[in-house]
Amino acid sequence: MQKIYCVEDDESVRELVIYALQSSGFEAQGFVNAEEFFPVLKNNVPDLILLDIMLPGIDGIEILKEVRKNPKTQHTPIIMLTARGSEYDKITGLDNGADDYVTKPFGVMELIARIKAVLRRSAKINVAQDKATNDLSAGNGLLVLNHDFHKVYVNNEEVILTLKEFELLYYLLKNKNIVISRDKIMDEVWDYNYAAETRTVDVHIKTLRHKLGVASKLIETIRGVGYKIID
Known part of the structure; x- marks a missing residue:
């Protein structure tokens, strides 16, 4: 229980x-x-x-x-x-x-x-950590997400993220260069569709950008649609 x-x-x-x-x-x-x-x-x-x-x-x-x-x-x-x-x-x-x-x-x-x-x-993150073998990256290695150890690096410096920020970044990196709507992010990252709270995505993107520092430029806002990570 x-x-x-x-x-x-x-x-x-x-x-x-x-x-x-x-x-x-x-x-x-x-x-x-x-x-x-x-x-x-x-x-x-x-x-x-x-x-x-x-x-x-x-x-x-x-x-x-x-x-x-x-x-x-x-x-x-x-x-x-x-x-x-x-x-x-x-x-x-x-x-x-x-x-x-x-x-x-x-x-x-x-x-x-x-x-x-x-x-x-x-629970899904814990399973992903057990199974993951490859890193995800963007910006020619500026931003690196390591599944095995649940770590994120910017310019080889570790950045501490919350569970939800990590999962959000992972989802964006997994779909690099693809525009993803706020509703789709809510469905995939929050695993629960409450459309009235899509502002939650914007708030998490804001805190994620703040923590990523120079790598924040890799997260691009597509006005009226959502977000994507560019390489």
Whole structure:
């Protein structure tokens, strides 16, 4: 049974999420704040973490940073719970290692669907790592993605990406020089079609470009359609 932790200080929201998770076949545990969360995380790493941004004391972004610093949890999938319309929170969360976000107030079925999609992508990456034998590259070797070790390099310098950023970059590189629509990216990378959230693709592209630095020029925007990586 897959285990999910939910860090949320609103008791009604936390209890609803825990009930929904358990009803969907997950093992779930809730936490009010970082003080409760970190001691448990130290000894028991879950399959996924739901993390509210607005928390008392240490906020969700700081918790996210600490989780990503820890080698034991650096690749654990994390979905941020953000306030409606807070673009800054979404971008900040993604830029610091979140794999996805859900905007409050959210529907329980949507949340469960997002969780299952992220878990599926995480499992597929692990399988791909086991089977992969070749690197993918662009820009005459400027950008290199190594499957075997789940690593990305720009000018031979390692770049740390989140699970979703890695999967997005892999998909673009696999289809190098081909224009891919936002809807197609959502279907393939997020494994879940929620067209109203195609803005998610744009946000991830923005954070990916930021992290890739000089290699960001290889990601080309096709206005009104989507993106492609050029060689």
